[in-house]
Amino acid sequence: MKSLKALNHTLSNPEEALEILEEQLPNGKKSFQAHLQTIGLFPLKPTQIEIFQVNLGKMCNQVCKHCHVDAGPDRKEIMTRETMLECLRVITHETSIHTVDLTGGAPEMNPEFRWFVTEIRNARPDISILVRCNLTIILANPKYHDLPDFFKENRVEVVSSLPYFTALRTDSQRGDGVFEKSIEALKRLNAVGYGMEGTGLSLNLVYNPSGAFLPGAQDELEREFKKKLLDKFGVHFNSLFAITNIPISRFLDYLIRSENYESYMEKLIDAFNPSAAAGVMCRNTISIGWDGWLYDCDFNQMLEMKVDEKSSQHISKWDGNALLARDIKVNNHCFGCTAGAGSSCGGATA
Amino acid sequence: MKTYYNPEDLKKFGNITELQKAMGDKFFAYYAEVFKEGALTAREKSLIALAVAHAIQCPYCIDAYTSDTLEKGCDEEQMMEAVHVAAAIRGGASLVHGTQMMNKIKEITM
Numbered sequence: 001m002k003s004l005k006a007l008n009h010t011l012s013n014p015e016e017a018l019e020i021l022e023e024q025l026p027n028g029k030k031s032f033q034a035h036l037q038t039i040g041l042f043p044l045k046p047t048q049i050e051i052f053q054v055n056l057g058k059m060c061n062q063v064c065k066h067c068h069v070d071a072g073p074d075r076k077e078i079m080t081r082e083t084m085l086e087c088l089r090v091i092t093h094e095t096s097i098h099t100v101d102l103t104g105g106a107p108e109m110n111p112e113f114r115w116f117v118t119e120i121r122n123a124r125p126d127i128s129i130l131v132r133c134n135l136t137i138i139l140a141n142p143k144y145h146d147l148p149d150f151f152k153e154n155r156v157e158v159v160s161s162l163p164y165f166t167a168l169r170t171d172s173q174r175g176d177g178v179f180e181k182s183i184e185a186l187k188r189l190n191a192v193g194y195g196m197e198g199t200g201l202s203l204n205l206v207y208n209p210s211g212a213f214l215p216g217a218q219d220e221l222e223r224e225f226k227k228k229l230l231d232k233f234g235v236h237f238n239s240l241f242a243i244t245n246i247p248i249s250r251f252l253d254y255l256i257r258s259e260n261y262e263s264y265m266e267k268l269i270d271a272f273n274p275s276a277a278a279g280v281m282c283r284n285t286i287s288i289g290w291d292g293w294l295y296d297c298d299f300n301q302m303l304e305m306k307v308d309e310k311s312s313q314h315i316s317k318w319d320g321n322a323l324l325a326r327d328i329k330v331n332n333h334c335f336g337c338t339a340g341a342g343s344s345c346g347g348a349t350a
Numbered sequence: 351m352k353t354y355y356n357p358e359d360l361k362k363f364g365n366i367t368e369l370q371k372a373m374g375d376k377f378f379a380y381y382a383e384v385f386k387e388g389a390l391t392a393r394e395k396s397l398i399a400l401a402v403a404h405a406i407q408c409p410y411c412i413d414a415y416t417s418d419t420l421e422k423g424c425d426e427e428q429m430m431e432a433v434h435v436a437a438a439i440r441g442g443a444s445l446v447h448g449t450q451m452m453n454k455i456k457e458i459t460m
């Protein structure tokens with residue numbers, strides 16, 4: 001399977017995606033902006049900059065069907081050491097940042113990944129460093145086999161996607177054989193202490209629906225995952241984050257091809273929850289693209305909607321105060337963050 | 351195309367209160383109470399609803415509870431097992447009446 005970009009697919013053009021999101025709202029439904037207006041949250045403002053989410057690049061060893069990054073082995077855009085140095089400068093001086101969230105693609109495939117993690121840890125021993133590890137990368141090549149030890153040495157929290165506790169559902173979304181490899185990788189993480197009681201090494205899983213439906217209650221899914229993974233495979237983990245699929249990129253393509261777009265948008269809109277809207281992650285997060293541009297979140301990044309603060313749109317021009325005063329850019333994909341119990345990179349929000 | 355069933359009608363279920371508000375409201379309040387997490391989890395109740403939907407062959411309920419069980423984290427195997435439970439009970443209910451037939455046979459044959 002190839003990325004939309006490699007296929008020259010129209011949806012790899014963010015303008016096309018935005019046009020669909022803006023112009024094809026289900027009959028009688030109001031826009032996300034109008035929903036925010038009704039509850040007095042427009043323009044949406046940041047509360048603080050606490051989470052610094054760095055996208056180390058679009059390169060990945062997998063090509064998941066729902067991927068909002070349109071990542072894959074054919075994507076070569078990755079962050080350089082120079083841009084990482086700019087990030088480090090900000091991480092060091094912005095004391096409101098309590099978490100650095102490393103994502104991709106597969107962030108570990110960036111040749112500067114280990115250097116970057118070590119530098120962040122040296123600069124800020126006090127903060128959380130998260131890596132969004134797709135699990136299979138650990139087994140993809142012998143040079144990655146020691147990643148669990150590297151994570152442990154640097155007190156990195158591991159957040160990993162596992163859409164389901166069966167091969168059928170996992171592989172249909174993430175590719176043949178992914179489930180089996182993911183279980184093996186989880187066992188290796190458990191072996192060095194990740195997800196095990198009393199070690200302080202956290203291993204959290206991300207559940208997202210494998211299709212055009214919403215995630216159920218996070219605590220109930222967590223209970224089910226814990227039981228099934230332990231009983232069937234002897235795997236331990238800490239928490240489960242239930243995430244809603246955002247209608248952009250490859251998931252948007254899937255929705256349109258399977259003729260689920262309208263009903264999915266309708267579901268998201270009908271499930272709009274004002275308290276989830278108040279807690280959307282862009283209010284305390286800033287997202288940095290592989291080339292240093294700044295965004296309100298990783299989704300806006302993929303839609304190439306740079307932050308609405310001209311003086312500080314690139315990491316090299318970072319101005320924390322100006323960013324804190326910005327208006328967050330929203331569009332109808334944002335309904336994915338406000339449906340039901342809400343959804344963020346850390347799971348439910350309401 | 352005119353058919354008796356239209357998927358769009360499922361969304362209008364709430365409108366039944368337009369013609370009889372008091373009873374309709376009571377029904378929906380009761381419905382919401384039934385499906386709350388209780389001695390059975392919301393997930394278990396959803397699987398029961400899916401099985402019953404097949405037993406009564408209601409296309410609206412099958413539509414609604416297929417989505418609902420998926421959302422509650424059930425997998426294809428569990429969902430199909432629920433349908434088999436419905437089938438087994440339905441089939442069993444027919445077959446167990448075979449005993450009545452057998453009684454009658456005894457009664458009227460030599």
Ligand code: SF4
Nearest residue numbers: 060062064067105134
């Ligand atoms: S969802 Fe994650 S693992 Fe899958 S292709 Fe995208 S970046 Fe890679």
Ligand code: SF4
Nearest residue numbers: 280282297299334337
């Ligand atoms: S999609 Fe991004 S900008 Fe929109 S609500 Fe979610 S986090 Fe905020």
